[in-house]
Structures are given as structure tokens and as C-alpha cells.
Amino acid sequence: MRLKVRPLDLDAAGKTIIILNELDALELGLHPLDRVCINDELTAIINTSSKFVKRREAIVYEEIREILDLKDNQEIDIKPIMTFKSKEHIRNKIDGRELEEEELKEIVGDVVERNLNDLELAAFITALYIRGLSKKEIEGLIKAMTETGNRLDIKRDIIADKHSIGGVPGDKTTMLLVPVIASSGLTIPKTSSRAITSPAGTADRVEILTNVELEKEEIEKVVEKTNGCMVWGGALDLAPADDLFIQIEHPLHLDPMLMPSILSKKKAVNATHVVIDIPAGVGAKIQTFSEAKKLADDFISIGKDLDMIIECGVTFGEQPIGHTIGPALEAREALNTIMGNFSYDLVDKVTSLAGILLEITKKSDNGKDLAFKLLKNKSEDKLREIIEEQGGDPKITPGDIEIGGKTLTIHSKRHGKVIRVSNAQLAKLANTLGCPKDKKAGIIIHKKLGETVKENDRLLTLYAEKNYKLEAAEKKLEDMEPIVVVDNLEKYMLTKKFPEEKVLFLRT
Amino acid sequence: MRLKVRPLDLDAAGKTIIILNELDALELGLHPLDRVCINDELTAIINTSSKFVKRREAIVYEEIREILDLKDNQEIDIKPIMTFKSKEHIRNKIDGRELEEEELKEIVGDVVERNLNDLELAAFITALYIRGLSKKEIEGLIKAMTETGNRLDIKRDIIADKHSIGGVPGDKTTMLLVPVIASSGLTIPKTSSRAITSPAGTADRVEILTNVELEKEEIEKVVEKTNGCMVWGGALDLAPADDLFIQIEHPLHLDPMLMPSILSKKKAVNATHVVIDIPAGVGAKIQTFSEAKKLADDFISIGKDLDMIIECGVTFGEQPIGHTIGPALEAREALNTIMGNFSYDLVDKVTSLAGILLEITKKSDNGKDLAFKLLKNKSEDKLREIIEEQGGDPKITPGDIEIGGKTLTIHSKRHGKVIRVSNAQLAKLANTLGCPKDKKAGIIIHKKLGETVKENDRLLTLYAEKNYKLEAAEKKLEDMEPIVVVDNLEKYMLTKKFPEEKVLFLRT
Known part of the structure; x- marks a missing residue:
């Protein structure tokens, strides 16, 4: 059927959508969401309208207009695609x-x-x-997703990589692990994602220090020179299907393709040795040791089939890593730590995971020790080298990193010990403060699990770029208790009483 | 957030969709497909665009514009809806x-x-x-779907109804069953659907004889006067959720809500006694007797909980009903049959199912006999009465019904017996000829299962309104054998031989 095109000044989020008059569609035996082939060239999905599209007219969104370079009123030919x-x-x-x-x-x-x-x-x-998904299906998906994307062209016998299944806020491990590994002489071309709903992704954090949106050839040059990189993977089309699946998975809060998603991206950088971080515990994605073990076994076994040596580190995931959440604050903490001003849980996580990589690549029999030495002695220079090669200022200091000017500090109402630090509540609070879009927004966590707190000690400091977001966060805190401090637990076993809704404990 | 509206001259298939600038959405913590509340009044689903929507601007599709009566450049307020x-x-x-x-x-x-x-x-x-779905879920859905829609307001102690789970082309049973039941003195306010992909729905068939798009009050008047009606249910909003679910189910070819869908519509007309037609057999929706029994048991038991007396008739579903497929041809066959020029399988199906209704409503101990008498003696008058009350010509004759002028007759290439008449192939062929949109298109089936065929006997006659559709159907026939005639089956057990792809049998 020949139709006159009317381009719509609007994109369809990347989809190729064409809108037909309802009767034209019926004449072709087509219904909304069926497919047509335009000009024997492009497959498009149809919508129909009886009122806004005339007979023999077609409205096209920007994507189709651009791909076929269509002009207003230009004629196109459409043919129904009946089986698919x-x-x-x-x-x-x-x-x-x-x-x-x-x-x-x-x-x-x-x-x-x-x-x-x-x-x-x-x-x-x-x-x-x-x-x-069966193992065969996972491997099939990984192959298919890798084959339909770009691959980094880096010629090294050993290519190391690291990935976290995520779920713990404040996890700036990669920013230290990459310089540690690269300074050992190993190659680690790390691509990371931006946050979708979490307060910060690694690409968001690194972007505070240097440019993360590099072309494929630029990345290859950086890696050639420094043995490492820390870039945003999104611009590279490494496994474009994965990004498109995520667009569906994310609004549905379903994540069935965790493993194909991770491993297709590792395959696309030709990784040979990979450490997978599995944060586990209450409040993490993985709750129990047996779940973690099953996931790790799957990673290892599928890695073997794909010629990747994979080991997994199950890490303590019940509270944020380090003391900060939010892109700028986390970048500052990472820089501070690499300069010797340690956040100790962060250092332990970095050296543990880097240690695994150093051992499976046969760099060392005691990887953690070597990692710690590299962290103390060589990683800062390596980080600055990578920052420079990616286009940032290699002399950047923690003091150069700007933090949101609207602040609020939360103090403890009682003496005691911290018995809970909520990943979910702190992440939500950081989002309310503006993360990940407002890069200078975030949270400093002054007290962590097990620490002793005196009355009026600082628990949290909130940072926002905009006052109304700080106020929204303050309001949100009324229904939250992101850090729980208790004393004499044995005296307060009754926490609430109904019908009287008064909280007797925790929020007094 | 306050935004300036730019209405788009386009509808979104009934959905309330608003398009925000990507950064405005992020500032609100929103992602594509999240929800916002507009002016504290209307829930809408967002899309985002970075290029075509300016900051603090919002593009709205026609639905939102109409509901809120928005003008170009008008200010609206949007608030994120975070939990749902x-x-x-x-x-x-x-x-x-x-x-x-x-x-x-x-x-x-x-x-x-x-x-x-x-x-x-x-x-x-x-x-x-x-x-x-559990029984509890089915009943919950039926209640919810009925409560969110209109109900016919007909005050009779007994309201009869009939429904087929569908799947067999050419099934014009309802067009005869309604007059039979209404002429018995029972009330039967029948609402039907139009075809989506099948060659004809009952509403499409009836529309050849009379108007089917009546308002609720008009229908109530018709039923008051004639005891029956045959109308399109779509205009009535009887169970609007069902129609919306179908918009999703249909493109996915999934039909998990068969029972809630059918029974919510029966409940909405206050049906008290219902016969469900379950066509079964090879090529039907239900293949085996045990499947049919399970479905029937569920219908009966759920009917009981909903105060409906339901019985099910499992009918022979391995070939089309009667000799015609396509709205006009089927209407003509129904009219012919009710005037005494019987299609016998159709008559048997009508009287069997009507008989069940006459028995469960205690009209008769031998329902089928009574149904046959009513069919012969009273149903034609009743049909013409209903046609007239719905706004059609009560004097219509089969000869008045126009059939597509482009025709092609298929003859048998051999002597033998019909051993297969394919529902699926005939339905697809009818679609190719233009059904259901081209109402005069369709197929006459000259020979049915078990009939003896001589060489060159007519098997099918195809009708189309447009030549190119007839040609497309002719082409489709090259890969089809909708009616299979065989002779001396015992001599032709080898039907194909590979690698030589020649068909030795069936299509010689």
C-alpha cells in the first residue's frame, strides 16, 4: 500500500513506529502493534488512529523519518509482515x-x-x-548479545575485569580496583553503567574526576597506554540488546537476565579473567549464603564454557560501602582513600576482590597482600594517569570536588550502638536529595554498624543542590530510620502497642 | 512541577500519555513509563524526549487534552506518583x-x-x-470487571444467555438460537463481539441484517418488546476492563482470561441461565474431551458461585459450521436456514444448544424437540421482529444480501471422500479475501467432512470485493489444502519423499 508520509516532530524512544489510518490497517489485515515493512527496507511497528490520520496517510515518528530520510508528503510503500x-x-x-x-x-x-x-x-x-533460564539459554543469550554489538579491540593475552551484581549504595570499589589492577601490569578495560534508580553508578562517580564518554578508539588508546580505563559503557554499543532489555526489565522490576547481561559485556571487552562481586545479606540483592553459592557456581561454570576464568567474591552487603553516597561525595571518598586517608571497609573490599584477580591471573600467590601494596604505593599514580588519558585533570584533589551547598545534619537522640544501617532507606533518601542527576547531592554516613554513638553525635549529613529537595528529604526522614541506634536492648522488647500508635522505642 | 502544555494532534489509542523533557523527568526522579498526577486530577503515564520537548514543556496526546480540556501553552501541574x-x-x-x-x-x-x-x-x-488462575481469582476478576462497567437494566426473573468460546469459522449459531429462545417466551439479551482476526464475529454477521450499535436504553427497549436482541457489546461498556485486556491478549495470542471475560459479560446482562458452547476436536480451541470436561466443570462451578445456572455443550469443532464463511455469506445462510432451507449441522447445533437452555429454564423436558419446533414455526417471525426493532428491514430476503463480485471456484482434482476441512486454513483464506472488513468477501464450502466428491466437483467458491485480494487468496491456496479429498488411502501411504521434495499425494 502506498502512503503519504507526515513526519511527527517527536521521537518514540528509539522505536520505529508508524501510525496508519485504522481502515487502511484493516484493509491490510493489520492491527495495532503488528509489523510492516517500509520501502522493502525497514521493519516498523504500527499504531492506528481513526481520527488523526487520513486514509492513505502515515504519521512517522522521528526514528523512521531519520533512518529513511523522509520528507513531508513523500510517498512510501508498506507491506504487512504477517509471520514473525x-x-x-x-x-x-x-x-x-x-x-x-x-x-x-x-x-x-x-x-x-x-x-x-x-x-x-x-x-x-x-x-x-x-x-x-537454562545454562544453554544463558550461553545462547550471551553469544547472541555479544555478536550483535561492538567489541573492544585490545590485543593482550590476559584481560582482567570486575563486575558487581550491585544493590549496595556507596560502592566505589571499582574506582580503586581498576588502578590497583592496572598498576600490577594487568590490563583492565572497565566499562560501567550510570545509575538508573540507584544514587550513583560507577560511571557517574568517575565522571566527577574525568571524562567517561569516550569513543571506542579513544578507549583502546587509553588502555594501550595505561593498562586500564574507567568509562561509561552505554556509548559503546557493546551489547545493545542488553540495554534494550534493561529498558523493559527496569520498569517491571524484573531482572531475569542478570547473568547474560553481565557476561555479554565482559565478553565484549574480551575479558579472560573476571571477578564477580556478590554483595549478600539482609538488605542486599542476595540474602543468603546458599543463594550466593548457587549464583557463583553458575557464573563459574558458564564462564568456563565461554573461555573466561571467573571467580566470585561474596561481600558483606548489609550497609553502604565507606561513608558516602552520591556521585561527588563518593568520588571524593575514593580519591581520599587512594591518597592514604582510608575508609577501611572500602580498602578491605578493594584488596579482597583485586586479590582474587591477581591470584587467578597468576600475578601472585597472596593477591590481597599484593593488592594492598599496590593500593598504597602505585594506585594513586595510576588513577591520575587514567584520569589524564581520559581527558581529566590529573592533579585533582579531594578539596576540588564541589559538594551540594544545602546541608542538614542528623544527630543521634540517644547513646548506644548502631544495629542497623538501611541500604534501601539511604538510597531512597539520596534519590530524594537529587541523586543521581544532581551530582553534588548525597549523604555522609558518620556512624556505621557496631559503632558506639553518644547522644547528639552526628549520624548523617545530607547534601543537596536545591533547597526544596533538602526539605523533601527532611520530610521523608519522618517516616524513616536509616540508622538505628539502641542501648539496653533487653529493656525495650515492646516496640509498639496497638491501638495506641505511639512508638515506644527506636523513634523516641 | 509546573509545565507548559503542547497538545499533539494525535491520539494514543485511549491511553493517557504525557511526554516530558528527559531532564525534567529526572529532576522529578521519574523514568519512562512512570506515572504522574496532572493537576491533582488525572493519572498519566510518561514518556521522555531530550530533543523534541523543551525544559518545562509537556507534549500531551489527545486523550489528556480532551479529558482536561487543555489549550496550547496552558500551564499544568504534575506530581510524581511513586508507589502504585x-x-x-x-x-x-x-x-x-x-x-x-x-x-x-x-x-x-x-x-x-x-x-x-x-x-x-x-x-x-x-x-x-x-x-x-484459581477459582477465587476468576470470581474476583468477574466481580471486579462487572462492577467497573455498565449493566443492562432488564427486569425479568429468568434471563437466558449463550456464549461460545469460539475458534470455529462460519459459526452463525447465535443468529438462530436467539430467535428460537426469544420465541419460546424466554428473555435473551444477547451481546456479541466483532471479529478481531477471525473472518466474522456475530456482531459482524447480524450487522448485514440490521443495526447492531444500539445505546443501552435502546437495547432495553428492544428486549422489552421482543424478548431478545442481537447487538454489538463493544459500545455498551459492559465490562470495559475485558476489552482493554483483550487489546493486550490479542497481539500476544494469550488468552488466560477466557472464563472471567465470558462470565463478566454474562453477569453484566444479569443472565440467570447460560449455555456455553465448547467446540472441540482437532483444529478447535479445545482438543480433547478431558480438556472440555475440565473447562465445563469450571464454568458450572463458578456459575454456581455467581448465581448463574450454567450448562455447557461440547460441539463438534473440526470443521466450519454450515457452508459459508464471511459476514454477508453467513448472514445469508442463517436467513436461508431460518426460512426452512436448512444447513443441517447448523440446525442440529442450534437446536442442541437452545434445547439445553429450554431445559435448564424448565421450559421443556425435551428441549431439543421444542427448539426444533420453534425454529421451524416461530423463529423467523421473531428474527424479523428483532431486525425491525433494531432498525433494519424486516422484509429482507437472502437475495437482498450482496456478495462480493470477484469470485473463484476451486474444483476437486480427484474422486474420493473429504477427510479434512481445515478451520485454520479456511479462516486465513477468508481473511486474505478481505474478511472481516470486507463484509461481502468470504467462502462457500461445497463439500464437507465425509462427503463423496467426484473429479471436478466444486470444493470451494471464493468471494472478494477487490480483485487483488482474490489474487492474493489464489496465491495463498498454492501452499494450502483447506479441503482434503482422498481415495484408496491404503495405496498411498508414502506422502512425501526427501530429498526430492515432490508431493506424491494430496496435492497431485
Whole structure:
């Protein structure tokens, strides 16, 4: 069918969407969300409108206009696409069938080409979540996702990498681990993500110190020169399908593709030796040791099939790492620590995980010791070298890093010990303060688990760029207790009484 | 946040969608598909654009513009909606938890208010399909779906109704059953759907004879006067959630809500006695007797809880009903049959199902006999009465019904017996000919299962309104054999041989 194009001055979040008159669609036997081929060239998903699109007219969003370089009123030809293999594969997965590598390739290919509509993608993610993925499926997805993306072109026999499954705020481990590993002589081309809902992603933190949006060739040059890099992976199209799946997974709060997602990105940088950080405990993504063990076993075994040596470190994940949350504050803490002003839990985490990498790459029999030496003696220079090569100021000091000017300090109302520091509440509080968008917003945590607190000691200091966000955070604190301090627990076993709603304990 | 509105001259298929600048969204902590409340009044789903929407600007689709009566450049206030109960319920269903009636009510309420985004709806449908629905959930959904819609206001002690789970083309049973039942003195306010992908829905067929898009009050008047009606349910908002669920289920080819969907519509017309047609067999929705029995048991038992007496008829579903497919052809066949020119399988199906209704309503101990008498003696007058009351010509004759002028007849290439008539292939063929949009398009089936065929006997006649559709159907026939005629089966056990791809049998 030939149609006259009317471009809409609006994008469709990357999707190729064309809107037809309802009757034209019916004449072609098409319904909303069916697919057409435009000019025998581009697959597009249709919507229909009876009122706003005339017969034989088509409204196209910016994506289609740009790809086909269409002008207003230009004629296009559309043909219905009636059968669609990926759709059948998705249906099979919904019905509980294990998918073959070829089938996963077709799905991933269509995801990257934007040929699947949102309903199909959501159904696929939901089915993967409910039905689970077999080892064969995970490996098939990793291959398909790597093949449909770019790969870093770095020629080294050993390429080290590190990844955390996430979930713990304030985790600036990567910012120290990369310089430690790179200063050992190993190669570590680290790509990281930005935060979606968390207060900061590693790319957000590093961006405080230097540029993180580099082209593929620039990254290869940085790694060639310094053995390492710390860049945002999003600009590289390393596994574009993963980014597109995340766009569906994230609003649904479903994460069935944790392993393919992580390992496809490792494969895309040609990693040979990988340490995976699995933060575990109450308030972390992984709650129990047995869950952590199962996940680690899967990582190791799938790594083997993909020619990657993988080891996993299960780390204490029940409170934030170090004393800060928020891009600028965390970058400052990382810089302080690498300059010798240690946050000790951070140092232990960095040297433990770096140690694993140094051991599996045969750099050392006692990796943690070597890591600690490198951290103390060589990593700062290496960090500054990487900062410089990525386009930042190598002389940056912690004092150069600006922090939000609107502040509020929370003091303890009682003497006692810290028995809980809530990851979830602190992350939400940091979001309310403006993280990750407001980079100077964030939280300093003055007291952590087990520490002794005197009445009126500082517990938290909040930083915001904007007053109304500080006020919103203050309001949010009324329903929160991100740091719980108790004394004489044995005297206060009754914490609430109903119907009287008064809190007798914790918030007095 | 206050924003200036720019209305987009385009609808969003009924959804309330607002597009924000990406940075404004981030400032509010929002991501695509999150929800906002506009002017403390309307919940809307956001998309974001960095390029086409300026800071502090908002593009709204027609739905929002209309509901809030917005003008270009008008200021609106938006507030993020951060927690959303329905979303949590859906997540619980995904995780395999049975949902409570209250939770289903919240979901259905949000579906009707268009507060759930497509991803959430697709995830919900997929989860319902994979996890299944408990009896409690089915009943909860029916209640919620009925409560959120209109109900016909018909005051009779007994209200009969009929429904088919569908899947068999050419099924014009309802067009005869309604006049039969109404002429018995029982009340049967029948609402039907239009075809989505099938060649014809009952509303499409009836529309050939009379008007089917009536207002609620008009329908009540027709039923008051004639004891029956045959109208399109879509205009009535009887269970609007069902229609919205179907918009998601249909593109996914998932149908987890068969029972809530059917019974909520029966409840909305206050049906007290219902017969459910379950076509079964190879090529039907239900394949085996045990599946049919399970479905029937569920219908009966849930009906009991909802104060409906339900019986189910399992009918032979392995070939189309009667000899025609397509709205006009089927209306003509129905009219012919009611005038005494019987299609016998159709008559048997009508009288069997009507008989069940006459028995469960205590009209007769031998319902089928009574139904046959009513069909022969009274139903034509009743049909014409209903046609007239709904605004059609009561004197319409089969000859008045126009059929598509482009025709093609398919002849048998051999002598033998019909051993297969394919529902799926004939439905697809009818779609290719233009059904359901081209109402005069369709197929006459000259020979049915078990009939003897001589070489060159007519098997099918195809009708189209447009030549190119007839040609497309002819082309499609090259890969199809909708009617299979065989002779001396015992001599042709080898049907194909590979690598030589020649078909030795069936298509010679």
C-alpha cells in the first residue's frame, strides 16, 4: 500500500513506529502493534488512529523519518509482515519450552533491530523470570548479545575485569580496583553503567574526576597506554540488546537476565579473567549464603564454557560501602582513600576482590597482600594517569570536588550502638536529595554498624543542590530510620502497642 | 512541577500519555513509563524526549487534552506518583502468589482508568497465563470487571444467555438460537463481539441484517418488546476492563482470561441461565474431551458461585459450521436456514444448544424437540421482529444480501471422500479475501467432512470485493489444502519423499 508520509516532530524512544489510518490497517489485515515493512527496507511497528490520520496517510515518528530520510508528503510503500519467528519463539518460552541458540539469536537480533513491540518484550522478560533460564539459554543469550554489538579491540593475552551484581549504595570499589589492577601490569578495560534508580553508578562517580564518554578508539588508546580505563559503557554499543532489555526489565522490576547481561559485556571487552562481586545479606540483592553459592557456581561454570576464568567474591552487603553516597561525595571518598586517608571497609573490599584477580591471573600467590601494596604505593599514580588519558585533570584533589551547598545534619537522640544501617532507606533518601542527576547531592554516613554513638553525635549529613529537595528529604526522614541506634536492648522488647500508635522505642 | 502544555494532534489509542523533557523527568526522579498526577486530577503515564520537548514543556496526546480540556501553552501541574499498589499486586502474581479479591479490584480499576502501562499489562497477562488462575481469582476478576462497567437494566426473573468460546469459522449459531429462545417466551439479551482476526464475529454477521450499535436504553427497549436482541457489546461498556485486556491478549495470542471475560459479560446482562458452547476436536480451541470436561466443570462451578445456572455443550469443532464463511455469506445462510432451507449441522447445533437452555429454564423436558419446533414455526417471525426493532428491514430476503463480485471456484482434482476441512486454513483464506472488513468477501464450502466428491466437483467458491485480494487468496491456496479429498488411502501411504521434495499425494 502506498502512503503519504507526515513526519511527527517527536521521537518514540528509539522505536520505529508508524501510525496508519485504522481502515487502511484493516484493509491490510493489520492491527495495532503488528509489523510492516517500509520501502522493502525497514521493519516498523504500527499504531492506528481513526481520527488523526487520513486514509492513505502515515504519521512517522522521528526514528523512521531519520533512518529513511523522509520528507513531508513523500510517498512510501508498506507491506504487512504477517509471520514473525521471534514472536513464536517467545510464545514457546511462555509455554515453558527451552529455546535453542538459533532462536535466541533471532530474538536478540529483532530486539536490536527494534522489531519486537513492548508487549512482546514484556511477555518475554516475564516468561524468562517465571520459567527461568537454562545454562544453554544463558550461553545462547550471551553469544547472541555479544555478536550483535561492538567489541573492544585490545590485543593482550590476559584481560582482567570486575563486575558487581550491585544493590549496595556507596560502592566505589571499582574506582580503586581498576588502578590497583592496572598498576600490577594487568590490563583492565572497565566499562560501567550510570545509575538508573540507584544514587550513583560507577560511571557517574568517575565522571566527577574525568571524562567517561569516550569513543571506542579513544578507549583502546587509553588502555594501550595505561593498562586500564574507567568509562561509561552505554556509548559503546557493546551489547545493545542488553540495554534494550534493561529498558523493559527496569520498569517491571524484573531482572531475569542478570547473568547474560553481565557476561555479554565482559565478553565484549574480551575479558579472560573476571571477578564477580556478590554483595549478600539482609538488605542486599542476595540474602543468603546458599543463594550466593548457587549464583557463583553458575557464573563459574558458564564462564568456563565461554573461555573466561571467573571467580566470585561474596561481600558483606548489609550497609553502604565507606561513608558516602552520591556521585561527588563518593568520588571524593575514593580519591581520599587512594591518597592514604582510608575508609577501611572500602580498602578491605578493594584488596579482597583485586586479590582474587591477581591470584587467578597468576600475578601472585597472596593477591590481597599484593593488592594492598599496590593500593598504597602505585594506585594513586595510576588513577591520575587514567584520569589524564581520559581527558581529566590529573592533579585533582579531594578539596576540588564541589559538594551540594544545602546541608542538614542528623544527630543521634540517644547513646548506644548502631544495629542497623538501611541500604534501601539511604538510597531512597539520596534519590530524594537529587541523586543521581544532581551530582553534588548525597549523604555522609558518620556512624556505621557496631559503632558506639553518644547522644547528639552526628549520624548523617545530607547534601543537596536545591533547597526544596533538602526539605523533601527532611520530610521523608519522618517516616524513616536509616540508622538505628539502641542501648539496653533487653529493656525495650515492646516496640509498639496497638491501638495506641505511639512508638515506644527506636523513634523516641 | 509546573509545565507548559503542547497538545499533539494525535491520539494514543485511549491511553493517557504525557511526554516530558528527559531532564525534567529526572529532576522529578521519574523514568519512562512512570506515572504522574496532572493537576491533582488525572493519572498519566510518561514518556521522555531530550530533543523534541523543551525544559518545562509537556507534549500531551489527545486523550489528556480532551479529558482536561487543555489549550496550547496552558500551564499544568504534575506530581510524581511513586508507589502504585496494582503494580505490586502484578509483581506478586508474577511471583506465583494468589491474588485477593481486593487486589484484583485494584488492578481492574487501574486498567479501566488506564493507569497501568503496556509493559505492566503484558507482564500481568503473561503471568496469568503461566501461573493460571484459581477459582477465587476468576470470581474476583468477574466481580471486579462487572462492577467497573455498565449493566443492562432488564427486569425479568429468568434471563437466558449463550456464549461460545469460539475458534470455529462460519459459526452463525447465535443468529438462530436467539430467535428460537426469544420465541419460546424466554428473555435473551444477547451481546456479541466483532471479529478481531477471525473472518466474522456475530456482531459482524447480524450487522448485514440490521443495526447492531444500539445505546443501552435502546437495547432495553428492544428486549422489552421482543424478548431478545442481537447487538454489538463493544459500545455498551459492559465490562470495559475485558476489552482493554483483550487489546493486550490479542497481539500476544494469550488468552488466560477466557472464563472471567465470558462470565463478566454474562453477569453484566444479569443472565440467570447460560449455555456455553465448547467446540472441540482437532483444529478447535479445545482438543480433547478431558480438556472440555475440565473447562465445563469450571464454568458450572463458578456459575454456581455467581448465581448463574450454567450448562455447557461440547460441539463438534473440526470443521466450519454450515457452508459459508464471511459476514454477508453467513448472514445469508442463517436467513436461508431460518426460512426452512436448512444447513443441517447448523440446525442440529442450534437446536442442541437452545434445547439445553429450554431445559435448564424448565421450559421443556425435551428441549431439543421444542427448539426444533420453534425454529421451524416461530423463529423467523421473531428474527424479523428483532431486525425491525433494531432498525433494519424486516422484509429482507437472502437475495437482498450482496456478495462480493470477484469470485473463484476451486474444483476437486480427484474422486474420493473429504477427510479434512481445515478451520485454520479456511479462516486465513477468508481473511486474505478481505474478511472481516470486507463484509461481502468470504467462502462457500461445497463439500464437507465425509462427503463423496467426484473429479471436478466444486470444493470451494471464493468471494472478494477487490480483485487483488482474490489474487492474493489464489496465491495463498498454492501452499494450502483447506479441503482434503482422498481415495484408496491404503495405496498411498508414502506422502512425501526427501530429498526430492515432490508431493506424491494430496496435492497431485
